[in-house]
Amino acid sequence: MTDLGARESHTGGMYSLAIETHGLVKRFGRRPAVDGIDLAVPRGSVFGFLGPNGSGKTTTIRLLLGLATANSGDISVLGKEMPRSLASVLPDVGALVEGPGFYPFLTGAGNLMRLDSADRHAPSSTRRQRVHDALDRVGLGHASGKKVRAYSLGMKQRLGLANAMLRPRELLVLDEPTNGLDPQGTREVRALVRSLAAGGTTVFVSSHLLAEVEQMCTHAGIMSAGRLVAQGPLDELRSSGESHVLIHTPDVGKAAGVLSRLGLVPGDATGTGIPGNEASGRDGTLTGTGLNGMAPEAIVAALVTGGVRVRGFTVENASLEERFVSLTGEGFDVAG
Numbered sequence: 001m002t003d004l005g006a007r008e009s010h011t012g013g014m015y016s017l018a019i020e021t022h023g024l025v026k027r028f029g030r031r032p033a034v035d036g037i038d039l040a041v042p043r044g045s046v047f048g049f050l051g052p053n054g055s056g057k058t059t060t061i062r063l064l065l066g067l068a069t070a071n072s073g074d075i076s077v078l079g080k081e082m083p084r085s086l087a088s089v090l091p092d093v094g095a096l097v098e099g100p101g102f103y104p105f106l107t108g109a110g111n112l113m114r115l116d117s118a119d120r121h122a123p124s125s126t127r128r129q130r131v132h133d134a135l136d137r138v139g140l141g142h143a144s145g146k147k148v149r150a151y152s153l154g155m156k157q158r159l160g161l162a163n164a165m166l167r168p169r170e171l172l173v174l175d176e177p178t179n180g181l182d183p184q185g186t187r188e189v190r191a192l193v194r195s196l197a198a199g200g201t202t203v204f205v206s207s208h209l210l211a212e213v214e215q216m217c218t219h220a221g222i223m224s225a226g227r228l229v230a231q232g233p234l235d236e237l238r239s240s241g242e243s244h245v246l247i248h249t250p251d252v253g254k255a256a257g258v259l260s261r262l263g264l265v266p267g268d269a270t271g272t273g274i275p276g277n278e279a280s281g282r283d284g285t286l287t288g289t290g291l292n293g294m295a296p297e298a299i300v301a302a303l304v305t306g307g308v309r310v311r312g313f314t315v316e317n318a319s320l321e322e323r324f325v326s327l328t329g330e331g332f333d334v335a336g
């Protein structure tokens with residue numbers, strides 16, 4: 001886990017993790033929706049909380065924000081114990097959870113003015129300007145005077161984001177912020193998240209979309225059936241997956257034999273250089289898995305010594321998708 005450095009929080013005290021949990025459990029009836037998770041979200045990261053539907057993401061977020069009570073475990077947000085320090089921590093946390101309730105008969109700006117005035121930490125003198133700026137940042141400037149009942153789902157989602165950003169925050173917690181947005185809106189929200197992070201805000205964002213997490217996030221945590229099955233910087237998560245080699249050669253049959261002798265597992269050959277047809281001289285492609293730390297140059301040397309005409313050789317790390325599927329046992333929706 002990358003330590004992005006401790007610093008003094010607005011609320012006092014030093015911390016390097018914006019969110020930390022130990023053994024967090026939430027049960028509904030007998031069934032645990034969150035089953036003993038140890039989250040570590042570095043300050044300054046964009047942390048993608050990734051998992052299939054029903055894996056416990058929303059429940060965890062509700063626990064972090066004090067919207068639900070844990071059966072057991074500890075939570076610390078911005079260096080302070082939760083929910084004991086809720087009142088002092090929440091002013092530094094912007095949240096978008098399950099679409100906030102807006103008054104349909106008020107305008108977008110009217111709703112935000114109202115929500116801001118209910119926040120006793122928000123200065124009233126700058127309210128109008130802050131509302132205006134937040135609406136602009138989420139691309140709703142043109143619709144600020146429209147009644148919310150005329151807003152599309154995507155516009156309501158953006159209004160929820162604008163609400164979370166009415167004041168500078170140390171931490172933003174966003175539950176599926178691109179839900180209901182069209183492709184353009186989705187791109188804008190992703191860019192917005194990145195720009196917030198560039199300004200120093202830690203962003204904890206849930207998603208069931210792998211591609212989204214890959215585009216937006218520096219770190220990820222992977223949920224599966226209430227458990228956090230992996231977490232860390234994206235690069236580390238990728239590199240902990242299994243690598244494989246790709247060999248381009250007209251001698252795929254010979255190459256498969258060499259890989260087997262080295263203890264690798266040859267995959268299916270593709271292309272025209274299939275075994276038995278090697279006289280064609282045309283390239284085929286062969287994959288090999290089960291490297292077990294073997295150096296690529298040792299594999300190339302063995303291939304050449306074994307008489308294989310190596311015309312191309314690549315080591316490929318497992319994609320995040322392969323890694324996540326192997327951890328969760330489920331296919332991921334990689335669209336988006």
Ligand SMILES: Nc1ncnc2c1ncn2[C@@H]1O[C@H](COP(=O)(O)OP(=O)(O)OP(=O)(O)O)[C@@H](O)[C@H]1O
Pocket residue numbers: 028033051052053054055056057058059060208
């Ligand atoms: N209030 C509740 N009462 C009973 N069961 C619940 C409640 N809230 C959530 N659950 C159950 O807990 C499990 C985790 O749900 P949760 O909403 O946290 O998952 P999720 O990963 O956020 O999925 P989604 O993206 O579909 O919201 C699910 O099986 C869900 O049915």
